[in-house]
Amino acid sequence: MPRNRWIENLRWVRTGQQDRSRRTQEALLRAAAELLADKGVEATSVADVAARAGCSVGSVYHHFRDKKTLLVAVFDRMQEEVRVTTTAALDPERWVGASIEDLLRAYLEFSIEMARERPSFKHAGLAVAETEASLRDHLAELRIELFDGLRGLIFDRRSEIGHPDPAVAVDFVLEQLASMLTTRLEHLAAPTPFSGRSHEEFVDEALASASRYLQLQTTSERKR
Amino acid sequence: MPRNRWIENLRWVRTGQQDRSRRTQEALLRAAAELLADKGVEATSVADVAARAGCSVGSVYHHFRDKKTLLVAVFDRMQEEVRVTTTAALDPERWVGASIEDLLRAYLEFSIEMARERPSFKHAGLAVAETEASLRDHLAELRIELFDGLRGLIFDRRSEIGHPDPAVAVDFVLEQLASMLTTRLEHLAAPTPFSGRSHEEFVDEALASASRYLQLQTTSERKR
DNA sequence: ATTATCTATAGATCTATAGATAATGC
DNA sequence: ATTATCTATAGATCTATAGATAATGC
Numbered sequence: 001m002p003r004n005r006w007i008e009n010l011r012w013v014r015t016g017q018q019d020r021s022r023r024t025q026e027a028l029l030r031a032a033a034e035l036l037a038d039k040g041v042e043a044t045s046v047a048d049v050a051a052r053a054g055c056s057v058g059s060v061y062h063h064f065r066d067k068k069t070l071l072v073a074v075f076d077r078m079q080e081e082v083r084v085t086t087t088a089a090l091d092p093e094r095w096v097g098a099s100i101e102d103l104l105r106a107y108l109e110f111s112i113e114m115a116r117e118r119p120s121f122k123h124a125g126l127a128v129a130e131t132e133a134s135l136r137d138h139l140a141e142l143r144i145e146l147f148d149g150l151r152g153l154i155f156d157r158r159s160e161i162g163h164p165d166p167a168v169a170v171d172f173v174l175e176q177l178a179s180m181l182t183t184r185l186e187h188l189a190a191p192t193p194f195s196g197r198s199h200e201e202f203v204d205e206a207l208a209s210a211s212r213y214l215q216l217q218t219t220s221e222r223k224r
Numbered sequence: 225m226p227r228n229r230w231i232e233n234l235r236w237v238r239t240g241q242q243d244r245s246r247r248t249q250e251a252l253l254r255a256a257a258e259l260l261a262d263k264g265v266e267a268t269s270v271a272d273v274a275a276r277a278g279c280s281v282g283s284v285y286h287h288f289r290d291k292k293t294l295l296v297a298v299f300d301r302m303q304e305e306v307r308v309t310t311t312a313a314l315d316p317e318r319w320v321g322a323s324i325e326d327l328l329r330a331y332l333e334f335s336i337e338m339a340r341e342r343p344s345f346k347h348a349g350l351a352v353a354e355t356e357a358s359l360r361d362h363l364a365e366l367r368i369e370l371f372d373g374l375r376g377l378i379f380d381r382r383s384e385i386g387h388p389d390p391a392v393a394v395d396f397v398l399e400q401l402a403s404m405l406t407t408r409l410e411h412l413a414a415p416t417p418f419s420g421r422s423h424e425e426f427v428d429e430a431l432a433s434a435s436r437y438l439q440l441q442t443t444s445e446r447k448r
Numbered sequence: 449a450t451t452a453t454c455t456a457t458a459g460a461t462c463t464a465t466a467g468a469t470a471a472t473g474c
Numbered sequence: 475a476t477t478a479t480c481t482a483t484a485g486a487t488c489t490a491t492a493g494a495t496a497a498t499g500c
Contacts, residue, residue, distance in 0.1 A: 018471085018472055018476095018477060019472085020471075020472075020477090020478065020479090021477075021478065024478080024479085042266040045461080045462060045463085046462075046463065046464085047461095047462075047463090055479070055480085056479065056481075057463085057464085057480090057481095058464090058465085058466095058478095058479065058480055058481075058482095059478075059479055059480075060464095061463090061464060061465075062477090062478065062479070063478095066463080066464075067462095067463065067464090136414075139414070140414055140415050143414060143415060143416070144415055147416070147417050151417065168421075168425070168429065169429075170417075171417040171418050171421075172417075172418055172429045172430075172433065174416075174417040174418075175404065175407065175416050175417045175418035175419075176400060176403075176404060176433065178407070178416060178417070179400075179403035179404045179406065179407040179416075180399065180400060180403045180404075182403065182406070182407065183399065183402070183403040183406065190360075190363070190364055190367060191364050191367060191368055192367070192371070192398075192399050192402060192403075193371050193375070193394075193395040193396075193399045193402070194395050194396055194398075194399035195399075197392075197395075201392070205392065205393075205396045206396075208437065209400065209433065209436075209437040212433075212436040212437050213432065213433040213436050213437065215436075242450095242451060242452070242497085242498055242499080243498085244451090244453090244497075244498075245451075245452065248452080248453085269487080269488060269489085270488075270489065270490085271487095271488075271489090279453070279454085280453065280454045280455075281454090281455095281489085281490085282453065282455075282456095282491080282492095283452075283453050283454075284490095285489090285490060285491075286451090286452065286453070287452095290489080290490075291488095291489065291490090
């Protein structure tokens with residue numbers, strides 16, 4: 001137990017002073033990330049991580065105070081990458097001239113792309129977050145940041161929306177798309193009605209659905 | 225290792241010959257189900273289960289060959305209840321006179337009701353299934369049975385559907401609703417755009433969305 | 449007599465540490 | 475001289491079993 005509440009969430013990660021140290025630490029974080037993605041938190045032992053990183057168990061504990069600290073470090077790094085990417089993606093400058101449908105399509109396609117590049121990224125994160133409240137909170141903040149940003153971009157274009165209550169409708173559509181992405185991209189996909197179909201077909205139908213529900217009007221329609 | 229492949233999936237659960245035995249077995253299954261729902265597979269030890277059931281560790285191993293056999297027994301029982309309920313629910317006789325919207329509403333409301341009654345039912349099942357392929361397969365079969373049944377009932381009413389490709393559209397809607405239910409009813413719900421709103425509001429919007437996407441026509445519209 | 453239960457413990461992991469050994473860079 | 479690494483192992487779990495003890499019902 002830490003002596004006072006000001007330091008109870010401080011986790012010690014040693015900052016190496018030799019080149020060798022940084023290489024080992026990097027190897028450990030990388031190995032841990034891969035094993036977490038493959039096998040989950042419980043099945044990944046410190047000895048496994050050390051072996052995959054090509055060093056000893058003792059060395060792990062030289063760099064990280066305990067196992068949890070190592071896991072938190074892995075996930076913190078992942079989260080930071082996501083945060084930077086999200087912030088850049090949500091810059092309104094990037095979306096000048098885009099319609100709501102363009103925004104939603106970009107959201108879907110980018111999410112699918114990310115899942116293809118790093119298959120178990122999200123799964124590993126959720127697994128670690130399950131045992132560590134502070135990470136769960138960080139993850140929640142990230143999600144809120146993403147959805148707030150998207151909601152804002154869409155709301156700037158609310159003249160396209162014919163639905164009588166745009167505030168409710170936009171939230172509903174975001175939840176709808178996020179849920180379907182989760183189902184579609186999750187680690188071990190169970191069979192679902194649409195799982196046999198291609199990502200392209202999925203994106204098309206998802207946009208058709210959102211478009212009809214929001215009652216989106218194209219620019220030409222609004223001009224009339 | 226079993227001696228031949230014909231018995232390699234046979235798991236031994238002793239059938240008690242005394243009343244006392246059946247009571248203990250019942251208590252063990254019940255205790256295990258509760259602990260699995262609360263803490264997940266890895267965090268539930270055999271000693272925990274024994275303690276909660278009010279008996280000893282040795283007794284657990286009298287009834288179940290090993291820990292996995294106990295978990296499988298717990299989940300098998302859950303699955304059987306689900307299967308019976310699903311089969312009864314999908315009987316076409318029950319739905320004479322129902323519209324597609326009635327069917328979808330019933331699906332949503334029943335799912336929400338179930339999750340309220342037995343909060344961690346599904347979560348526990350998925351946790352066990354993750355470590356046991358045969359259960360994963362059973363679970364997949366159950367899902368397929370549910371979706372095939374629903375798809376059939378809806379297709380019997382396809383004259384209500386205005387969407388140019390009803391086969392695709394029905395699959396898409398089922399996936400959409402199933403995904404959103406998963407998001408909404410999952411064990412530890414993360415914050416989502418729509419998570420602050422009531423179940424009633426959710427059901428209304430989900431049906432509005434499905435109805436617009438499928439281009440459902442009411443009976444009176446079709447008569448015209 | 450048979451079946452069910454309990455106590456106690458062996459054996460397998462896994463986390464974390466202590467102490468010895470090797471590499472680094474001022 | 476300092477920092478990083480390794481080897482070996484203590485201590486904490488957890489699964490599963492052996493053997494003794496208690497309850498059941500023919």
